[in-house]
Structures are given as structure tokens and as C-alpha cells.
Amino acid sequence: MSSELREEFFTSIIHFRRLESALCTECEMQMNEMVILQSIAGTCCRECPCMNLDVPQMQKKLRISKPAISYILNTLEKKKYITREIDPKDRRKVSISATPEGKAAAEESKKKYDEMWSELLDRFGEENMRQLIRLINELDSLSSGFSE
Numbered sequence: 001m002s003s004e005l006r007e008e009f010f011t012s013i014i015h016f017r018r019l020e021s022a023l024c025t026e027c028e029m030q031m032n033e034m035v036i037l038q039s040i041a042g043t044c045c046r047e048c049p050c051m052n053l054d055v056p057q058m059q060k061k062l063r064i065s066k067p068a069i070s071y072i073l074n075t076l077e078k079k080k081y082i083t084r085e086i087d088p089k090d091r092r093k094v095s096i097s098a099t100p101e102g103k104a105a106a107e108e109s110k111k112k113y114d115e116m117w118s119e120l121l122d123r124f125g126e127e128n129m130r131q132l133i134r135l136i137n138e139l140d141s142l143s144s145g146f147s148e
Contacts, residue, residue, distance in 0.1 A: 023116055029079075032062055034109045036072050037081055041098035041106035053096050063140075081105055 024030050029037070040053060055069055062069075073096070076082045081102030087093040098106060121129055 038106045041103045
């Protein structure tokens with residue numbers, strides 16, 4: 001039973017990753033890129049075209065390192081979704097702005113993500129989804145000890 005359960009677990013993980021892959025393909029960017037871009041584009045407005053990304057908050061939310069966030073920002077910049085400039089008010093900070101292409105990509109990815117989320121929720125049910133989220137978070141808490 002133990003080895004059978006182990007096989008089922010690893011197979012399930014692979015299937016779960018396919019769900020993320022489907023979303024990424026649909027949105028044409030990785031999940032972490034999408035979250036960061038939406039964070040930047042979502043807080044930009046006409047009165048304040050730039051924002052400073054709260055890197056520690058994003059690290060905590062995505063559970064990734066500061067270098068990983070820099071890599072994602074470089075990727076978004078190469079795709080022409082964001083621009084970075086030294087903040088004229090505080091030269092130690094870098095202002096990050098979503099370009100028009102970045103705003104459009106953020107809006108489109110959010111729309112596709114919302115459509116996929118609605119379908120998942122309709123098919124899987126709210127209570128099952130809450131239980132799945134709770135279990136994934138619990139498993140993640142346990143697994144964080146393995147990488148230390």
C-alpha cells in the first residue's frame with residue numbers, strides 16, 4: 001500500500017503541474033510573472049504612473065527569493081511589459097511602470113485566469129476548493145523543512 005500511495009502522490013503532483021502549465025500557456029506567461037505583472041499594472045493609475053514593487057511582500061506571497069524576483073522583472077522588461085527607472089524622489093529606489101503592452105497583457109491574463117478559475121470552481125465546488133487549498137498549504141508547510 002505504501003509504494004502504491006507514493007506512486008499516486010507523485011502522479012497527482014505531475015497532474016497538478018499540468019493545470020498550472022495549462023494556465024501559463026493560456027496566459028502566455030509563467031504564474032510568477034503574471035502575479036508580479038498584475039501587481040504592477042493593477043496599482044498603476046494615470047495620476048501615479050509608477051510604483052515601487054514591495055519585493056519582501058512579493059517574496060512572501062510567491063515564496064521565492066529576491067534574485068528570482070529580479071529575474072522575473074528582467075523577463076518582463078525584455079518582453080516590454082515593464083520599464084524601470086531610478087526614482088527621482090529617492091535615488092536608492094527603482095520605479096517600475098507597466099507599459100501599455102504590459103497593462104494589456106495583465107488585463108488579458110487576469111481575464112483568462114478568472115475564466116479558468118470560474119470553471120474550476122463550478123466543476124470542483126467551493127467546499128472542495130477550500131479543502132484543497134488548506135491541504136496544499138499544509139503540505140507546503142511540511143515540505144519547506146525538506147529544503148533547509
